[in-house]
Amino acid sequence: MTTAPPQMHLAAHFPGVNNTTVWSDPRAGSQIDFASFEHLARTAERGTFDFFFLAEGLRLREHKGRVHDLDVVGRPDSLTVLCALAAVTDRIGLAATLNATFNEPYELARRLATLDHLSEGRAAWNVVTSPDAFTGENFRRGGYLDPADRYGRAAEFVATARELWDSWTPEGTPRPFRHHGRHFAVEGEFTVPRSPQGHPVVIQAGDSPEGREFAASAADVVFTRHGTLEEGRAFYADVKARLAKYGRAPDELKIMPGVTFVVGDSDADAQEEAAEIRRLQVSPQNAMLALEQVWGRDLSSYDPDGPLPDIEPDPAAALARGRVRHGDPLVVAARWRALAEEKGLSIRQTVIETTSRQSFVGSPRTVAEQLIRFVAAGAADGFILVPHLTPGGLDGFVDRVVPLLRERGAFRTAYTGSTLRSHLRLAEPVWKG
Amino acid sequence: MPPTAPLHLAAEIGGPPRYDPGHHTGLARLAERGALDFVTLGDSFARPGPDALAVLARVAPATRRIGLVPTVTTTHTEPFHVSSAVATLDWVSRGRAGWQADVSATEAEARLFGRRPAAPAEELWREAGECADTGARLWDSWEDGAEIRDVATGRFIDRDKVHHIDFAGEFFSVRGPAIVPRPPQGRPVTVVDATGGPARGTAARHADVALVRATTPERAAEARAELRRRAAAYGRDPGTLRVLVALTVDLGDAESAPEPGLASGPPLAAGGSYYRGGPVDLAELITRWHRAGAADGFHLTPITPGRDLERIVNGTVALLQHRGLFRTFYPGGTLREHLGLARPANRYATRGDRA
Secondary structure, eight states, rough: OOOOOOOOEEEEEOOSSSSSSOSSSOOOOOOOHHHHHHHHHHHHHHHTEEEEEEOOSSSOOOETTTTOOOOOOOOHHHHHHHHHOOOOOOOOEEEEESSSSSOHHHHHHHHHHHHHTTTTEEEEEEEEOOOHHHHHHHHSSSOOOOOHHHHHHHHHHHHHHHHHHHHHHSSSOOOOOEESSSOOOEEEESSSBBBBBBBBEEEEEOSHHHHHHHHHOOSSSSEEEEEHHHHHHHHHHHHHSSSSSTOOOOOGGGEEEOOOOOOOOOHHHHHHHHHHHHHSSSOOOHHHHHHHHHHOOOOTOTTTTSOOOSSSSTOOOOOSSHHHHHHHHHHHHHHHHHHHHTOOOOHHHHHHHOOOOOOOOEEEHHHHHHHHHHHHHTTSSEEEEEOOTTTTTTTTTTIHHHHHHHHHTSSSSSOSSSHHHHHTTTTOOOOOO | OOOTSSOOOOOOOSSOOOOOOHHHHHHHHHHHHOOOSSEEEOOHHHSOOOOHHHHHHGGGGGOOOOOOEEEEHHHOOHHHHHHHHHHHHHHTTTTBEEEEEEEEOOOOHHHHHSSOOOOOOOHHHHHHHEEEEHHHHHHHSBBOEEEETTTTTTTTEEEBBBOOOOOOOOOSOOOOSSSSSSOOTTTTTEEEEEOOOHEEEEHHHHOOOEEEOOOHHHHHHHHHHHHHHHHHHHTTGGOOOEEEEEEEOOOSSSSSSSSSSSGGGGOBBBTTTTESOHHHHHHHHHHHHHHTOOOSSSEEEESSHHHHHIIIIHHHHHHHHTTTTTOOOOOSHHHHHHHTTTOOOOTTTTTOOOO
16 A cells, blocks of 8 residues: 655746746747746646745846846846736745845835735745845945855844734734844834734745755745755755754755756657757857856857867856856866766767756656655655746646646645645744734 | 826825735726826835835736836835836836835834934935936846847847946945846836925936925916926926826815815815815816916825725716816826826937947
8 A cells, every 4th residue: 555645845936047048949938028927927826836936136147247148137026026926826825035135124024024915925035145245236235245144144134024024913003123133223113014924934045054054943945956866865854953953843844946847748758858958058158158157267269069178277266247156166177077078078068968957857757756756755845846948838847747746646736725834834923922 | 388288197096004905906997997197106114004016016917007106215225126126017017117206204214224314305315316317227227129039149138238337326336237127118207296395306307207286276387397497407308207286185075065165266275285175176176277287287195095086087087088188098008108208218228338
């Protein structure tokens, strides 16, 4: 007798401003028209997803001092789009990425509480921080904070926001609040009554030790990077183990890696399509860009279809701005060279091989089984799906994979509650007076 | 102003604070039935109420034509965020966004943020002007043809058409470019209440729509002429500024004003522009003032929106439409089109420089 698999959570990420998003496909639509957001959010709601997720970047990416032009560019203010989406959806959660470095608690808590009211309990806040003065150039505050201060400010920011969300009485009267901490000294009255969820759901993205600790202390959901099953289990165990210290139970924090996927009629079809998508994601120009980001040098004289450069990377260089860097460039370069040599790959082929393999590829049945296995093995509580096409990139998954997940009892067949907290099976937070 | 100039009408839909999603949508739809140019929704950190821009974003998909103008304050907020949020309201409404710039003058508001003490109105309105200026530059920072999606060269945008703005003013600096592509209207409509002295210069310099308060058509015409003179002194074409008389209205229970004496003058309270009477007499007042060239239109703030907005639309506006003084449908799709304001040329497009 087989037991029912654990229930997974699913979220949809609007395609981002990086080369995962394929814009050269004839089916690729607008990254900014409201119709694209509406299509994706409604598709996710048709699939009874937990939430719809919008990322944010507060400075356009630059390369060699100029705006990066090879990927999708331009995004709306996330919270404003979600308020509009609240009018055309009924149940799905609406998650906004909002920066804790270049915002102030009072205003952000107020905007989020407003979204929670307007959506009748579907708001979520993905708390991010900014690492650099590059982004600061767009803001009054300017400058930047070192990592310890960034997370300190973010944690105090979230705590302050929660004090504001708790500040009205159940009878609907504002009570004065007063918060005097290391980062914020604020007092007065909040303008919004406690919202339907009590507190909007808090999401934390980022895998660093500071990020994990912050998530364990304050977040409801962790948006993490996807890796192997073993890496996933290790991360999952590590973060869940940190919860007890804060008096929290393991199921009070959901771990959801961001994943890409390709669904085909058969496994072979899907693999073929996945290879074609990777080729589109890594144009010759994008291959050279990826190479220069690792090497930290101008490599424009090299041929993307030729061999890797024989000169060494410059680890101190920072050609790319507004983008997270992964790993030591010398190590990455050595790995790329070894791979290129072993398989006889060009620059572009090497980049395709190393940077953009999709997380789940196969027939609807294969993808459904892989997802179920990941959750059953304790590597995730669910997934944030990142489609490669705007706005139709989720259609196939919802039409073909979701029914199988439901059949196996691994995913809801209908929404049972009306708030995002109820979808995520999170309790309403205690109202601290 | 020729007496046949188009009449513009707007209404405030705020009132006692409401947080439920349907309330403001219902009022905006009602105003849209009357083909009003736009609705405003006031906002302040100093009193209870939801974030107005967020509320009107929620209203946008549930309406089709009416302009949506939330109050957005510039004192304790980030100019870059303000610009992004207003641009996004324009995207989600497909070209119907504006914003009414306002300042936070009190110590109580300053303590909510804990970043700086309260400042004199003069200073706050100079800063609001800088915020409007920065917003306009950020909205221009993407040229209209910036998105090229050129598969042959692998380029999504033409980076020569996306510009740093490098704004450095008295209060803040912003490098740019905007993270949001240029919104449908080019620049969403900027509204400033020019009643107070310190706000007037900011209105003359940066507003597309200025609100004034006046007790007689002559005083309104003077205020309008002064704003236009000052706009011209800032190098603007005064024809790009619409001046609306702001009127607080109490339509009570009657069809007609209970007070006698309407024939000799509008029943306005002496201290300001407060109208109390019936919807028919309000139409009379609007007709008379408009024919006298007092203003480009009116911004009406009902003291009880739930009750009075319906009377304005079904009584006052219907009568103005019947007389041929106000549009019966929207010939255009954007707020700028309702206001007869052209989509602004992009300041960066003509210079041909490289960002």
